[in-house]
Amino acid sequence: xxxxxxxxxxxxxxxxxxxxxxxxxxxxxxxxxxxxxxxxxxxxxxxxxxxxxxxxxxxxxxxxxxxxxxxxxxxxxxxxxxxxxxxxxxxxxxxxxxxxxxxxxxxxxxxxxxxxxxxxxxxxxxxxxxxxxxxxxxxxxxxxxxxxxxxxxxxxxxxxxxxxxxxxxxxxxxxxxxxxxxxxxxxxxxxxxxxxxxxxxxxxxxxxxxxxxxxxxxxxxxxxxxxxxxxxxxxxxxxxxxxxxxxxxxxxxxxxxxxxxxxxxxxxxxxxxxxxxx
Numbered sequence: 001x002x003x004x005x006x007x008x009x010x011x012x013x014x015x016x017x018x019x020x021x022x023x024x025x026x027x028x029x030x031x032x033x034x035x036x037x038x039x040x041x042x043x044x045x046x047x048x049x050x051x052x053x054x055x056x057x058x059x060x061x062x063x064x065x066x067x068x069x070x071x072x073x074x075x076x077x078x079x080x081x082x083x084x085x086x087x088x089x090x091x092x093x094x095x096x097x098x099x100x101x102x103x104x105x106x107x108x109x110x111x112x113x114x115x116x117x118x119x120x121x122x123x124x125x126x127x128x129x130x131x132x133x134x135x136x137x138x139x140x141x142x143x144x145x146x147x148x149x150x151x152x153x154x155x156x157x158x159x160x161x162x163x164x165x166x167x168x169x170x171x172x173x174x175x176x177x178x179x180x181x182x183x184x185x186x187x188x189x190x191x192x193x194x195x196x197x198x199x200x201x202x203x204x205x206x207x208x209x210x211x212x213x214x215x216x217x218x219x220x221x222x223x224x225x226x227x228x229x230x231x232x233x234x235x236x237x238x239x240x241x242x243x244x245x246x247x248x249x250x251x252x253x254x255x256x257x258x259x260x261x262x263x264x265x266x267x268x269x270x271x272x273x274x275x276x277x278x
Contacts, residue, residue, distance in 0.1 A: 012127055022124040023082045024270045034268045035216050038077040038087065042265070043141065043150055043164055045227030046071040046258040053252050054095055057112055059190040061207055061277075065096040065107055070252055072229050074150040074162055076140060082270075088118035089138035091152045091160070093249055099188055099207050103278040106209055108184045113245055115152060129274045130191025130208035134242060148262065157238045159246045160231055164260040167225035175219050186212040188277075207277040216267040227260025 005011060009019040009029075019025065026032055046069050054068035071094050078087040094109040115136040116122050125131040135154075142149045150162040187210040195201040231250035234243040 010128070012123060021082075022120070022128070024124075024128070024272050026082060031272075032081040032270055033216070034081065034270055036266060037079055037081040038266075038268060039079050040075055040077045040263075040265045040268075041141075042073060042075040042263045043148060043162065043260070044071050044073040044263075045162055045164060045229050045260045047229060047254045048256050048258055049252040049254065057095070057248065058097065058110070059207070061101055062097045062099050062110060062188070062190075065098045068095065069258055070095055070249075071109070072160075072162055074138065074141070074152075076138075083120070088116055088121055089140075090117075091115040091136065091138055091150075094187070097188060099209075099277055101207065101278050104207075104209075106185050106188065106277060108186045108188050108209070108212070110188045110190075112249075129210070129271055130189045130204075130206075132189060134245075136242075154239050154242060157234065158232060159234055159239065159242075160229070162227065162229055164227045164262060165225060167223040167260070167262060170222040170224055175222050179219075182212065184212050186210050191276075209275055209277050210271060211273050211275075213273070214267075214269050216269060217265055218267050219263060219265050221264040223262045225260050227257060229254065 003016070006019060010022070010025045012020045021027060024031065049068050049070050051064065051068045054070065055064055058064065073092045073094070074089070076089045079085055080087055092114040093112045095112065097110040098105065098107045111132060114131055114133045115138065116133055117136065117138040119135070122133045122135060125133045137153045139151060147163055147165040151158055152160040189208045191204055191206055191208050192202055193204040195203040231246060233250050234246045236243050239246060
């Protein structure tokens with residue numbers, strides 16, 4: 001007798017073995033409070049590019065909000081509850097946008113792509129949340145002679161070097177003021193899932209919001225300084241399914257750098273508040 005789906009349970013392929021565990025569903029269906037998990041170290045470098053080049057990357061309903069500032073962020077996470085204490089790393093590119101739909105108008109950062117070095121968060125984030133997640137290798141950063149080096153590669157082909165230097169610690173007062181003055185409503189995404197057998201047709205295509213509100217996240221330290229971004233253009237042979245992503249980001253000319261930040265934090269949320277924008 002074929003199985004039936006349990007109402008209100010969380011499934012992912014393969015569904016044959018019942019509801020799946022993940023960031024929003026632990027053993028026996030329990031959740032995770034994300035108070036002391038994860039422990040994160042985030043590295044970001046921002047730069048100004050051309051309006052026309054950045055606007056060419058916007059999906060339907062999105063418009064550039066302010067200057068065309070691109071931010072590249074590499075984050076290294078440890079002691080993650082839903083992975084039973086394991087961790088993984090991420091590399092993302094984002095731009096400031098406003099989304100205007102029939103109901104919602106939201107301002108925040110559009111996450112263009114998010115590389116991760118572990119399958120499990122890629123699948124849960126793509127299918128359940130609508131993040132534009134793909135895989136790459138993200139080794140731990142190397143710190144030498146006052147400079148932090150972050151790299152991204154795919155099956156041995158290095159496509160990005162990110163470096164941060166001349167860093168100065170930010171005071172607790174400045175950190176608190178920055179948080180109080182934040183205007184972003186969150187991180188925006190464009191979820192797209194193709195319809196099987198009807199290529200060029202979408203099963204799902206809509207904007208999604210990760211609300212900024214994250215009460216369990218505490219910033220333990222922050223350092224500001226300078227940074228550099230170096231993309232290495234890829235041929236199809238180098239990255240058969242990703243070369244146009246890397247080259248599209250490499251095409252964003254760096255007109256001037258807008259600084260670099262390292263942030264050490266603990267805690268977060270399970271992203272159950274993710275919602276479709278209408």
